[in-house]
Amino acid sequence: xxxxxxxxxxxxxxxxxxxxxxxxxxxxxxxxxxxxxxxxxxxxxxxxxxxxxxxxxxxxxxxxxxxxxxxxxxxxxxxxxxxxxxxxxxxxxxxxxxxxxxxxxxxxxxxxxxxxxxxxxxxxxxxx
Numbered sequence: 001x002x003x004x005x006x007x008x009x010x011x012x013x014x015x016x017x018x019x020x021x022x023x024x025x026x027x028x029x030x031x032x033x034x035x036x037x038x039x040x041x042x043x044x045x046x047x048x049x050x051x052x053x054x055x056x057x058x059x060x061x062x063x064x065x066x067x068x069x070x071x072x073x074x075x076x077x078x079x080x081x082x083x084x085x086x087x088x089x090x091x092x093x094x095x096x097x098x099x100x101x102x103x104x105x106x107x108x109x110x111x112x113x114x115x116x117x118x119x120x121x122x123x124x125x126x127x128x
Contacts, residue, residue: 025059031096038101042108049104061096069093072103082106 027035027050035053039046056073057063068074070093074082082102083091092098 024054027053027059031059031100034097035100035104038104042104042112044104044107044111049100049107052103052107053100061099062094070099071096072099072106074099074103074106078106 035049036046039049053059053071056068057071059071061071063070063073065073069076069079074093076093079091079093079099079102082105083098086101086105088098088101091102
């Protein structure tokens with residue numbers, strides 16, 4: 001293969017990568033503020049919560065998979081228990097704030113109550 005052809009192929013691959021990563025969903029300013037407030041309440045890093053949400057649903061509160069639902073891909077049973085713990089009336093797993101609040105509380109439980117750093121670092125929110 002000629003060096004020029006290789007260069008063109010590499011440039012095309014780079015453009016496809018940039019396009020695929022540049023147009024993902026991002027939280028609004030209000031959503032970011034809400035997430036940061038909830039993270040601060042539970043002494044969790046915003047970057048961790050951002051990473052979980054980006055990975056699990058790409059900030060799509062309507063995301064639905066085999067095991068999880070909503071923003072943080074919470075299991076229905078786990079979400080119901082978390083909503084009960086948090087006294088969230090009329091919990092909606094697809095509501096941004098309800099799902100984020102329950103999911104952040106879930107991370108808090110994993111990190112601090114269970115004191116399981118390995119589980120915290122290798123977390124699979126969707127499969128909980």
